[in-house]
Amino acid sequence: MTTSPGPQPVAAVTLDRDTIAYQRFIGQMRRLWAGPLYRRLRDEAAALGESDDFESRLHALPAHQVFGWFEYNLQNLKYSSRRGIAAAVEAHRQKLEPELSRPLPQGRLTENPALTLPDYYQENDFHQHPGGLGGDPIAAVVYRESAGAAGGVVGKAGLHDRFARAALGDSVPKRVLDIGCGFGRSTLAFANLGPETEAVGIDVSVSCVRLAAQTAEARDEGQRTRYLQADGAKVPLPDGSFDVVTSTMLLHEMPPAAIRQLIAESHRLLAPGGIAVHLDFLPPADDFLRALYNGHSDRNAEPFMRTLAQMDLQADHRAAGFGTVEIRDFAEDDNPRGENWRLPWTMIRAVK
Numbered sequence: 001m002t003t004s005p006g007p008q009p010v011a012a013v014t015l016d017r018d019t020i021a022y023q024r025f026i027g028q029m030r031r032l033w034a035g036p037l038y039r040r041l042r043d044e045a046a047a048l049g050e051s052d053d054f055e056s057r058l059h060a061l062p063a064h065q066v067f068g069w070f071e072y073n074l075q076n077l078k079y080s081s082r083r084g085i086a087a088a089v090e091a092h093r094q095k096l097e098p099e100l101s102r103p104l105p106q107g108r109l110t111e112n113p114a115l116t117l118p119d120y121y122q123e124n125d126f127h128q129h130p131g132g133l134g135g136d137p138i139a140a141v142v143y144r145e146s147a148g149a150a151g152g153v154v155g156k157a158g159l160h161d162r163f164a165r166a167a168l169g170d171s172v173p174k175r176v177l178d179i180g181c182g183f184g185r186s187t188l189a190f191a192n193l194g195p196e197t198e199a200v201g202i203d204v205s206v207s208c209v210r211l212a213a214q215t216a217e218a219r220d221e222g223q224r225t226r227y228l229q230a231d232g233a234k235v236p237l238p239d240g241s242f243d244v245v246t247s248t249m250l251l252h253e254m255p256p257a258a259i260r261q262l263i264a265e266s267h268r269l270l271a272p273g274g275i276a277v278h279l280d281f282l283p284p285a286d287d288f289l290r291a292l293y294n295g296h297s298d299r300n301a302e303p304f305m306r307t308l309a310q311m312d313l314q315a316d317h318r319a320a321g322f323g324t325v326e327i328r329d330f331a332e333d334d335n336p337r338g339e340n341w342r343l344p345w346t347m348i349r350a351v352k
Contacts, residue, residue, distance in 0.1 A: 009215070013092050033074060085142055085149055089145060111209070113206075115231065129143060163279045168193065202230040209229050232250070233262050247278045267321045275352075279346070313327060322352055
């Protein structure tokens with residue numbers, strides 16, 4: 001999202017002053033929601049005590065109803081209102097479609113027009129993205145712009161760099177596969193771990209891999225990243241091709257059967273000693289925070305967050321042949337955790 005002079009990203013979108021002001025307002029309201037409103041709800045929830053019907057009693061609190069209203073509607077307004085991201089990007093369609101379709105050097109991008117999108121992917125507009133990411137040629141631009149809009153942490157490049165370093169420490173892989181790469185920021189983060197690291201990003205969305213490939217080409221990093229339209233449950237690449245297989249915020253958008261296929265496919269694609277590492281959200285043990293996790297699943301159009309929470313990911317990785325499996329909290333930035341609401345970021349790391 002371009003709001004001031006400076007280097008222009010691929011498929012740049014320049015917002016008018018009214019839209020900029022509107023998105024800033026949404027961002028401030030999100031801070032109110034994640035701060036004072038959350039703390040008020042937390043304090044009222046503490047007075048409920050422990051009980052088998054805790055979640056239903058929590059839902060009856062007016063403070064919870066206000067919290068939920070803000071969560072759903074701020075996301076909806078960010079995307080889909082008259083001054084929302086979708087409308088802002090749509091106004092640039094005539095410019096964007098040719099930019100995303102510019103010829104690329106051989107090997108940078110491989111599209112698969114015959115790919116059948118999974119039913120679960122077509123049936124859900126995850127995180128309230130209007131129409132999903134599967135069909136519209138400019139959908140990935142909407143996704144990119146929304147990820148950083150209104151105070152969103154997901155769109156910040158530092159998140160992906162931080163995850164890549166946390167996942168691998170001082171080791172520098174030669175070959176990385178990024179499943180569900182989106183618009184490519186996560187792929188670039190892993191490619192930047194070392195001057196000889198090569199990364200392949202795959203996604204079922206042709207819009208996403210086009211934007212990712214055009215972005216990588218504009219950075220002129222010597223084709224150390226390339227992109228492929230493919231499903232992570234069935235990747236058309238040879239056994240043992242990678243040192244690292246990773247995903248970022250993908251598992252919670254997949255049903256359990258598809259996740260288990262992805263885990264098995266990751267094991268197949270890894271060389272001996274290779275690492276599978278995923279960044280996602282898993283619910284805390286605390287009843288109150290778990291209830292908010294479930295509420296986010298409902299209000300943000302993330303139906304598989306609930307089923308992910310019920311999976312035994314350690315057992316599923318071991319069943320696929322992995323040895324060491326570690327699941328731990330992940331701090332998305334250096335800010336103190338403080339008193340505000342945050343999603344329960346979690347890193348799942350398994351060694352073949």
